Amino acid sequence: MHSHILELNGVYQKYPAKKKKMRTILSDINLQVSPGELVTVVGPTGCGKSTLLRLILGSERPYQGSVKVNGAEVKEPARNRGIVFQQYSLFSNLTVRKNVMFGLELEYFSLPGRFFGFNKSKLKEFKEKADEYLQRVGLLEHSEKYPHELSGGMRQRAAIAQAMVMKPEILLMDEPHGALDMGTREEMQIFVLEQWKQENLTVIFVTHDLEEAVFLGSRIVVLSQFYAGNTSSGGAKIVKDVPVGWELPRPTSIKHSKKFSEIMQSIRHEGLDPHFLQEIRDFDLRHNDSLSLNTTENWD
Amino acid sequence: MHSHILELNGVYQKYPAKKKKMRTILSDINLQVSPGELVTVVGPTGCGKSTLLRLILGSERPYQGSVKVNGAEVKEPARNRGIVFQQYSLFSNLTVRKNVMFGLELEYFSLPGRFFGFNKSKLKEFKEKADEYLQRVGLLEHSEKYPHELSGGMRQRAAIAQAMVMKPEILLMDEPHGALDMGTREEMQIFVLEQWKQENLTVIFVTHDLEEAVFLGSRIVVLSQFYAGNTSSGGAKIVKDVPVGWELPRPTSIKHSKKFSEIMQSIRHEGLDPHFLQEIRDFDLRHNDSLSLNTTENWD
Amino acid sequence: MISVFKINARPGRFACFVLPWVLFVVCFLLYTRASFVRHQENPRDKLVPTVTQLIDGVKRSAFEEDRKGDLRLWVDSWASTKRFFIALIIISLGILIGLNMGAFPYLELFFYRFFLFFDKVPALALLPILFITFGLGEVSKVALIVIGVMPTIVLDTFLRAKEFPRELNIKAMTLGASHFEILYRVILPNIFPKVLDTLRLNLKAVVLFLIAGESLAATAGLGYRIFVVRRYLAMDIIIPYVIWISLLAFSADFLLRYWIRHKYQWLNK
Amino acid sequence: MISVFKINARPGRFACFVLPWVLFVVCFLLYTRASFVRHQENPRDKLVPTVTQLIDGVKRSAFEEDRKGDLRLWVDSWASTKRFFIALIIISLGILIGLNMGAFPYLELFFYRFFLFFDKVPALALLPILFITFGLGEVSKVALIVIGVMPTIVLDTFLRAKEFPRELNIKAMTLGASHFEILYRVILPNIFPKVLDTLRLNLKAVVLFLIAGESLAATAGLGYRIFVVRRYLAMDIIIPYVIWISLLAFSADFLLRYWIRHKYQWLNK
Amino acid sequence: QAKTQTFTVVWSIYAGWMPWDYAGHSKILDKWAQKYGIKIELKKMDYIPSVEAYVAKKADACVMTNMEALDMPAASGISTSAIIMGDFSNGNDALLTRNNIGIKDLKGKDISLVELSVSHYLLVRALEMNGLKENDVRIVNTSDADIAPAFIANKKQEAVVTWNPLVMEIMQQPGIKNVMNSSSIPGEILDVMAVRTEVLQKHPELGKALAGAWYEVMATMSKRGAEADKAMEIMAQAAGCSLTEYKAQLKTTAMYYKAKDAADFTGGSEIKEKMNYVRNFCFSHGLLGENARSVDEVGIQYPDGSVQGDKKNIQLIFDSRFMVMAAEGKLE
C-alpha cells in the first residue's frame, strides 16, 4: 500500500511561447497528499494552479517529472479523479438532472445496455440520487433546465453536484465558487466539507479566496511565481505548504478568530505579494508530507 | 437637463418558462442614478442582477416599464454604456492589445478609412493608450497573447481594460472580479475607483462579494427574490437601497472598521438570507434617489 | 425609418409573412414576361413554355397515362425517392466514420488524407470503373450518390468532432466514460444537430448525383425523364419536373430543419 | 498494445508518416490486380489500362505536342484553372451575402427561403435556360459553377453568422461599432476561417460543375478532354486526367488548410 | 459600312462532321466566309446541347441528323433549312449483341440505347423488319457518353444500339455480333447542315460560304493520297482517334463527296419515302410534341416544292440550292 494517494515528484510544465521557445509555468513541484486530506491551493492569478490540476487530472502530461495516483503513473483522466472546472463544463445537450445522472448511468449501463436492457428501476434510483444532490446545491427546482438557461452561479453548483455524486477518490475543484455570492458560497463550503467527511474523499481545492482556503483546508498549499531569484520565465514553485490544525468541519465563527486572520495575513504576505520575494530556502514547508522538516504548533 | 443619468421606472422582466408560461424575474424595479455615482448591486445568486444589467445595457428590452439614459429610452447597446460581462467577452481573433485598441479604432476610423486612410500616428497613439491600461491591469507583458492563451483571471482583467479605455458615461460591470485572487482583486478595486474618480464615470457594479460591494459603493442596491409575500414566481425587487457615507476612494483599512462589518452584517441578514422575509413596506430604501424618505446618519 | 440594416431589427408579422415570397414572385414574373416575349416571336416556342403550357405539362405527366400506361410523374417520383432514401441511409454511415476519425487520432491518420483526396475525385468522370464494379442496375446509381456525397459528410463530421471541446471529453472520462462511450454518448449527441445541418446542406448534392445517375442508365426516375424528354425539348415537362424535384428536396430539408429545431431545443443558445 | 481506439492516443512519428498512405497503396494494388486480370482475359482491354499504359498516356498528354503544337495537359489545365478561379472569386461573394443575411433579420427574411429553394434546383437539368441567359461562351460555364455552388456557400455563411455569440456583437456596440462595422470587423473576421473551411469542402462541387460545364461546349479544358476521349474509351488518358484534377483540387484544399492553420492561430482553441 | 456579320456554327464530334473541323482548322472556312463578306465562327459542343443552343437561337447553323432536325427545331417552330446533305449512315449505327443473340431472340431482353435518338429509330426499324414490336423488348435509356463502357463492363447486358465510334470500340471486344446496322436502311439516317431559315433568307451568303467550304474539303478528301491523309489525320485527332480508326468509321459513312450526288439525292423522291418513316416514328413517340394531333402537324418541304404534312406550318426545308450551285461551279 502507498501511504500517499497522490505524489508529484519534480514536476515541470512548460508551454510553447513565441519564437519556438518554451515558457516554464511550473518548476520542480513536489507534493505528496495522504488519503482524506483536503488540500486548498492558492496563488497569484496566472501562476499555474489550473495547470497543476490538469496535471493531476491527467488531461495534460508533465514536461518532466512524475505524477502518481495510488502509486501508478497518471496517464489520462479517469473515474477515480473527479473535476469541477474553473469554466463550468456541463453537457449542453442534457438537462441539469441528466447532467448529474450522466456519470451514474455511464457506470452502470454499458453502451448497448443503454439501448436494450433498459433497467427502469435503476434509472429511478439514479434520478432520486441526482435529485438528492441537486436539492443539496439548491437546484432541484431547476433540474429540467438546460445549462444555457442557468445563471453563472447555478451552473457552477450543477457542476459541483455532477462531480460530487460520483464520489471520486480524489476530487479536483478549480475555483468552484467563483461565481457564487457569499451566502451560497458558505452553503457550498459546508456541503463540500460534509461530503468530504461522509465519503472520505481526498480533495484538492483551488481558490483565490484566502478566507475560503483557510476555512476549508486541512492543509494549505501556496503556489507562486514570485520568489527570490526567479526571472519572469522561472515558473511557479510551492512556496508554502502548511497544515491547518483545527479539526474539520469547523464552525463558521472560526473565521473571526485572531489565529484565522493571522494565517490569512501571513499567507497573503509571504505567498501572494509580488513584492515580497522569499528565498527558496526560506519557504515554509511545514506540512508532514512536505519535504522539509516539520515543527509543532498550537491550534485552539 | 436631467438630474438622473439613469432611470428605471416600474421595470418588469419575464422569461418564457415551461408550458408557455412566463416566469417573472424582475418585479417593479424603480431605480434612479445620478451622474458620478458608483452603485454596487448585490443579491442572491440567480436573482436577476445580470438581467438588470442587460436591461440597462439595452441588449434586452423590459417586459414592462421603461429604462431611460439621459432621459432617452434605451433601445440598443451604445457607445455611452460600457460593459464587462460576467462571462468574459473578448474577441478571440484579436490579441489582448488589439482587443483593448478595438474600441478606440472603431471610434476613430470609419470602415473604409481602416483600409485606405490609415493613420499611423493615430494608431501609435492608440497603442500607447492601450498599453497604459494594460499596464494598469498588469497584463502588459501578455499583450501579444490571444484570449485562449490567458488564464481566467487574466481574461477578466483584459475585459476590464477593454471597457475602461473607452471611458463610457455609464460603466456596467457584472462580477468583473469573480476569477481574481484577493491581492489582484484589491488592485483592481483601486484601479476602478481611480478611473471612476478621474474620468467622472457612473458605474453600476454587480458583485457577489459583500465586502467589495461595501468597499466600492457610494450606494448599495440589494436585489432579492426573497421577501414576504413572494411566491417562487414573484420576481426580485430592490429590497435595500442605501448610501454609503464614507468618501471615495477609501483606504483599504476601512474594511476592518466596526461600521463596515455592521453594514455587511445587516445587508447579509436583510438582503441575502433566504429565510429572512422582509415585508415590502419595511424595505430600507434610504438613498436620496430612492423613492422613500431618507434619514441622516453618521459616517466617520 | 424601417431598420433594414440593423442587426437587432425585429421584423413585424406582415414583413415576416410577405418578404420571403418576394423573390419567388419576382422570378415568376420575369419568367412569364420572357415566355410572353418569346411566344410573340415564335408561337411554337418550346424552350420557355407559357404558364398554361406548363400546367398542361403537369396535367399530362401527373394525371394522364403515357404510352406505357403509366402515370409518369408518380412512377418517376417513386423510383427516385427510393434511390434517394437508400442513398441517404448509406450516406448517414459517413457520420459514424467521421465521428470515429475525429475522435481517434489513429483513425484520423489512417483515413483523413485518403478521404480528403477521394473527396476531390470527380466521380462522374470515372463512371466506367463504377460500372465494372457495380454493374448497371440500381446499385451503381446508389453507389454514385454515395461516392459523390459521403466523403463530404465524413469530412464535415470529422471537423465537427475534432472541434468539440476537449474539456467535456475529459469531464466524461472522470465520470467513468470509456473511450467509446465518449464518442457515442458525449460527442455524437452534441454535434448531431450540426451534422444534420450538414446533411441538410448536402441534400442538394444527393439530388444532383441522383439525377446524374438516372441520366446514365434507367427506365424510370425523375432524372431519367428529364434527360429523355430533353430529346424533344419538352421544357413543359422538364420545368415542372425540376420544380418538383426542388420542392421534394426543399421539403426534406424543411422537415430536417423542423426536426432539429424542435428536438434540439438546447441548441438555441 | 497500440491504443488505436483511444481518443487521446499520440501516434508516433513512424505511424504519422506511414498510416496516411496505406489506403492509397491498397487502392493502387487493387487497381493493378484488376487490370492484370482483365488483361489476361482480353489483352486489348481498354477499360482498365495497365500502369505502363497509364504512364504512356501521361507522357502523350503532358510531353508530346498534338497537331496544334500544344502540350494538351498544360493547355487544358490552364483553361480549367482560369475558369476555376474566376468562379471561385464570384462564389466568394456568396460569403458577403450570407454574412449580411445572417446579421440583418430583414435580409434573412428576404433571401433565406429563396436561397433555400434555389439551392435545391438541380442546375444541370436546366441547361437550355442557361444557354438562353448566358450564351455559349465562358460566361455560361462560370455561371453553371456559380449557380451550382454559391447557394451552399451563402447558406453556410448564413448559419455561421447566425450562430455567432450575441454577447460579442453587444460588446462591439458598446465600443461604438456601427451595425455595418459589426458585420465586417467583428462577425466576418471571427467566422472567416470557418467559412474558408466550407469553401474548402465545396471545392469538390466547383470541380464537378466545372467538368460538367466543359463537357458541353469548350475547346480546351480538363473536363472537355475527358469527354472527348471518353468516346474511345481512352481510359489511359481519362484516369491520369482524373487523378490530375483530383490532385489540383486537393492541393487547392491543402493550401487553404495551411493558410487557415497559420493565419488563424487563435483558432487553435 | 457596318461590322461584318458574324455567324455561329456549332458542331459535334461524328465521323461525317469532322470535315467541318478541318475546314475551320485549315482556314478554308475563313477563306470562303471572307469571300462572301461574312465571318463564321465554329464551335464544338456536345451533340444535344449543340442542337439546344441552335434552338435557343444562340447558333445560326448546326449539324444534326434529319430526325433531330425534325423533332427538335422544326417541332418547336424554329424553321430549319437543311442545306448540305453530308452523308447518310451506312453502318455507323448498329445493333450489337453478345452471346450470339439474333434479332428474333431479343424478345423480353433489356436493350441499352439512347432513347428517342436515331438508335431508338434503328431498333424500331429492326424489330419491325423482323416482325417484332417495340413493346417486346425493354429499353434501358443509357447516356451516349457511357454506353460503351457500360456495355463492355457489364457482361449481363446482352444488346446495345449505338453509333460510331462507339460501335467500333465495342466491336473490338471478343464475342460481339453486329446483328443489324444502318446499312440495311440506307438513306434513312441522314446527316445534314441545318441553318435557320430566317437567317438564311436574310443572308444567303452564309449558305454559299458553308457549301463552298464544305465541297472544297470534300474534294480534298476524295482525292486520296498524302494530302487527303494529312487532312484526315487532322480530323482524326480532333475526334480523339487515330487515322486508321477514322478511316474505318468513314467506311460505314456514305459521304456525298460530290455536290451533285448530294443535290440529286436531296431533290429525288427517295428521300420523301425515307422521311416518311422518320416522321411516323417521331409522331408515334411523341417527338413532334406530346400534343401533336397527327403526323402531319409539321410540314416538310422538298426542293421540288412538294410538302409532306401541314402546308401552313412548314418548318423543315430540304434546300438543295447551294449544293446545286456548288455542283455547277457557281461558287468558285
Ligand SMILES: Nc1ncnc2c1ncn2[C@@H]1O[C@H](COP(=O)(O)OP(=O)(O)OP(=O)(O)O)[C@@H](O)[C@H]1O
Ligand atoms: N495552452 C496554453 N498555451 C500557452 N500558455 C498557457 C496555456 N494555458 C495556460 N497558459 C499560461 O500558463 C499560465 C498559468 O495558467 P493557469 O490557467 O494554470 O493559471 P491559474 O493559476 O489557474 O490562474 P487563474 O487564477 O487566473 O485561473 C498563464 O500564464 C497562462 O498564460
Ligand SMILES: Nc1ncnc2c1ncn2[C@@H]1O[C@H](COP(=O)(O)OP(=O)(O)OP(=O)(O)O)[C@@H](O)[C@H]1O
Ligand atoms: N434566456 C433565459 N431564459 C430563461 N430564463 C433565464 C434566461 N436568462 C436568465 N434566466 C433566469 O433568470 C434568472 C436570473 O438570471 P441572472 O443571470 O440575471 O441571475 P444573476 O442574479 O446574474 O445570478 P448570478 O449571481 O448567479 O450571476 C435565473 O433564474 C435564470 O434561470
Ligand SMILES: [Mg+2]
Ligand atoms: Mg485557473
Ligand SMILES: [Mg+2]
Ligand atoms: Mg449573473
